[in-house]
Amino acid sequence: MNYISKNIFFVLAILASFLLFSCNNDDDTDSLTPDIEEGEVGRMRFEFDNIAGNRNLQLNTGTYQTASGEEFNVTTFDYYLSNFVFIDKDGNEYAVPQDESYKLVRESDRESQFFGFDNVPAGDYTAVRFVVGVDSLRNTKDISERTGALDPANGMYWSWNSGYIFVKLEGNSPAAPENQNGEHIFRYHIGGFGGFDSPTINNVKTVEIPLTETAVVRKNNAPLLHFTVDVLKLFEAPNPFLISENPTVMFAPFSVKIAENYVRMFAFDHLH
Amino acid sequence: MKYFLLTKNTNFQSLIVLLFLSFLFISCNSHEPTEPPLEIRFEPPAHFPEVAYDLNTNPITTEGFLLGKALFFEGDLSRDGTISCGSCHIPTSAFTHHGHDVSHGIDDRLGRRNATPIMNLAWHRSFFWDGGVHHLDLTSLVPIEDEREMDEDFARVLEKLAQNNDYPRRFERAFGSPEINTVSVLKALSQFMIIAVSANSPYDKYARGEALLSDLELQGLKIYEEKCASCHSGTLFTDLSFRNNGLFPKPRPDKGRYEITLNPDDEFKFKVPSLRNLRFTAPYMHDGRFRTLDEVYDHYESQVQDMPTLDPLLRSENNKLGIRLSSKERTALTAFLETLNDADFVTNPLFQE
Numbered sequence: 001m002n003y004i005s006k007n008i009f010f011v012l013a014i015l016a017s018f019l020l021f022s023c024n025n026d027d028d029t030d031s032l033t034p035d036i037e038e039g040e041v042g043r044m045r046f047e048f049d050n051i052a053g054n055r056n057l058q059l060n061t062g063t064y065q066t067a068s069g070e071e072f073n074v075t076t077f078d079y080y081l082s083n084f085v086f087i088d089k090d091g092n093e094y095a096v097p098q099d100e101s102y103k104l105v106r107e108s109d110r111e112s113q114f115f116g117f118d119n120v121p122a123g124d125y126t127a128v129r130f131v132v133g134v135d136s137l138r139n140t141k142d143i144s145e146r147t148g149a150l151d152p153a154n155g156m157y158w159s160w161n162s163g164y165i166f167v168k169l170e171g172n173s174p175a176a177p178e179n180q181n182g183e184h185i186f187r188y189h190i191g192g193f194g195g196f197d198s199p200t201i202n203n204v205k206t207v208e209i210p211l212t213e214t215a216v217v218r219k220n221n222a223p224l225l226h227f228t229v230d231v232l233k234l235f236e237a238p239n240p241f242l243i244s245e246n247p248t249v250m251f252a253p254f255s256v257k258i259a260e261n262y263v264r265m266f267a268f269d270h271l272h
Numbered sequence: 273m274k275y276f277l278l279t280k281n282t283n284f285q286s287l288i289v290l291l292f293l294s295f296l297f298i299s300c301n302s303h304e305p306t307e308p309p310l311e312i313r314f315e316p317p318a319h320f321p322e323v324a325y326d327l328n329t330n331p332i333t334t335e336g337f338l339l340g341k342a343l344f345f346e347g348d349l350s351r352d353g354t355i356s357c358g359s360c361h362i363p364t365s366a367f368t369h370h371g372h373d374v375s376h377g378i379d380d381r382l383g384r385r386n387a388t389p390i391m392n393l394a395w396h397r398s399f400f401w402d403g404g405v406h407h408l409d410l411t412s413l414v415p416i417e418d419e420r421e422m423d424e425d426f427a428r429v430l431e432k433l434a435q436n437n438d439y440p441r442r443f444e445r446a447f448g449s450p451e452i453n454t455v456s457v458l459k460a461l462s463q464f465m466i467i468a469v470s471a472n473s474p475y476d477k478y479a480r481g482e483a484l485l486s487d488l489e490l491q492g493l494k495i496y497e498e499k500c501a502s503c504h505s506g507t508l509f510t511d512l513s514f515r516n517n518g519l520f521p522k523p524r525p526d527k528g529r530y531e532i533t534l535n536p537d538d539e540f541k542f543k544v545p546s547l548r549n550l551r552f553t554a555p556y557m558h559d560g561r562f563r564t565l566d567e568v569y570d571h572y573e574s575q576v577q578d579m580p581t582l583d584p585l586l587r588s589e590n591n592k593l594g595i596r597l598s599s600k601e602r603t604a605l606t607a608f609l610e611t612l613n614d615a616d617f618v619t620n621p622l623f624q625e
Binding site for chain 2: 153154157161197199252
């Protein structure tokens with residue numbers, strides 16, 4: 001080793017130890033994050049707040065406009081979320097027990113937009129990951145393991161092609177063609193878990209959303225993470241499309257494009 | 273393993289016991305309404321392959337079977353109470369809509385495909401002509417929710433059954449709780465369908481060494497083995513695969529398996545139907561286009577359409593399509609196929625409404 005590189009090594013080592021020292025210092029003085037007891041658990045709460053752009057979503061009565069200028073209203077907006085994972089500031093992950101992780105959020109049912117998980121290890125969480133839809137394996141489980149949110153009687157199940165509908169958006173739009181009853185209806189029923197024994201469409205999508213405020217879970221502190229779900233994003237990037245051109249999309253190749261859009265509906269808004 | 277339902281004796285003895293018990297039931301009924309002294313058990317026939325259905329997830333009981341039977345013939349599974357499962361799956365026709373190419377469901381709306389027989393389904397791993405359903409428990413949802421068949425929300429079916437005076441009691445007897453939910457309704461219907469085993473045709477008796485076949489029937493068996501058995505294989509008389517047998521696509525083509533997989537290689541493929549009980553299940557093919565076996569033979573002889581997904585087995589070395597069958601061969605083959613008709617199955621009082 002020559003003189004210069006020896007010196008650089010020395011300087012770097014000193015720098016690194018300062019960094020380490022200053023990090024430690026921060027932790028010691030951080031009054032926002034109380035100490036964690038051994039085995040301490042708490043509750044993490046969620047609100048999924050459906051919106052359209054900068055407006056709250058109102059079923060039937062609200063009129064909205066896509067980025068392409070097509071007007072529409074919404075009569076149904078339901079979706080599955082599942083397999084929640086919470087990631088703390090050190091990158092440690094906590095996965096909610098899978099059986100408890102299936103949530104069906106319906107715009108028509110306010111209660112369904114609020115839920116929580118108990119027994120979450122106390123920690124300072126900085127990101128959340130979840131599946132939009134229902135994972136493939138659960139799609140294939142015995143019917144007795146698919147109760148509650150996963151009950152096929154909930155209207156989010158394709159009986160003819162066994163599998164859950166992950167996201168269902170229905171409404172009216174002048175851009176949609178007139179049907180035999182004189183209505184202009186659009187319907188997006190997006191699902192597809194990849195097929196039971198022959199591969200097919202797989203729209204099981206995972207999203208990971210950083211939290212701009214740390215969610216501090218303690219025995220006596222149950223943060224409520226307020227997410228917004230913007231229905232306009234379903235029509236936008238990365239695959240913008242027109243209602244007039246695709247008024248009905250169900251189990252078809254185009255559903256893959258819509259699923260790529262709708263993962264972008266979800267955003268962390270604030271912490272309660 | 274022993275055969276069929278009931279008892280640990282032979283199939284034939286089971287049937288006698290079964291008939292005897294059923295008579296008891298009828299005679300009891302005429303005097304006072306008591307529970308049938310039946311004991312339903314599922315015992316796979318010894319000459320059948322391994323059962324696909326996991327019976328641990330749905331132990332068969334007499335009460336469960338009888339509940340499933342009641343549901344099978346329950347009009348309230350449909351929107352307006354007019355259509356039951358049994359409307360299009362008639363027990364005396366091996367649970368098909370014999371004589372109908374496609375079935376007419378609610379409001380006389382026409383279905384798209386020929387009603388499939390309900391027999392030996394415990395051995396199947398996919399259901400319906402396109403295999404879109406991968407578990408027997410999930411099959412009942414399809415006709416209930418199909419707007420051309422029963423056109424009802426399953427959630428409403430649950431409500432209607434819960435309001436019925438009879439069903440909560442029946443569910444309690446079958447599953448230990450009067451609660452009526454998706455799982456209990458579907459499992460009960462599965463129990464009824466699982467017990468619908470057809471394994472007592474003259475061929476089955478021959479296979480078990482209980483009876484002989486005639487010379488003509490044996491000639492037919494040989495032709496079957498040479499020309500049919502690569503697809504209609506084994507004791508189920510189907511290999512349960514999906515194949516394109518070269519039917520001329522209709523003006524609005526039904527692409528079959530493709531609709532499930534969206535894989536172009538699956539276009540016009542349909543599940544290979546069993547050859548059992550053909551006497552009771554005409555017409556034939558996914559759209560019921562052939563009324564007789566002769567029309568089916570004609571198709572394989574000279575009408576097979578060349579398509580990219582046509583099954584390679586229907587393409588011979590010199591690129592001739594189809595299966596040659598002389599009139600002598602047809603006679604023998606028909607005689608053999610007749611031995612697959614299970615009269616006991618279609619007349620079994622256990623399955624009648």
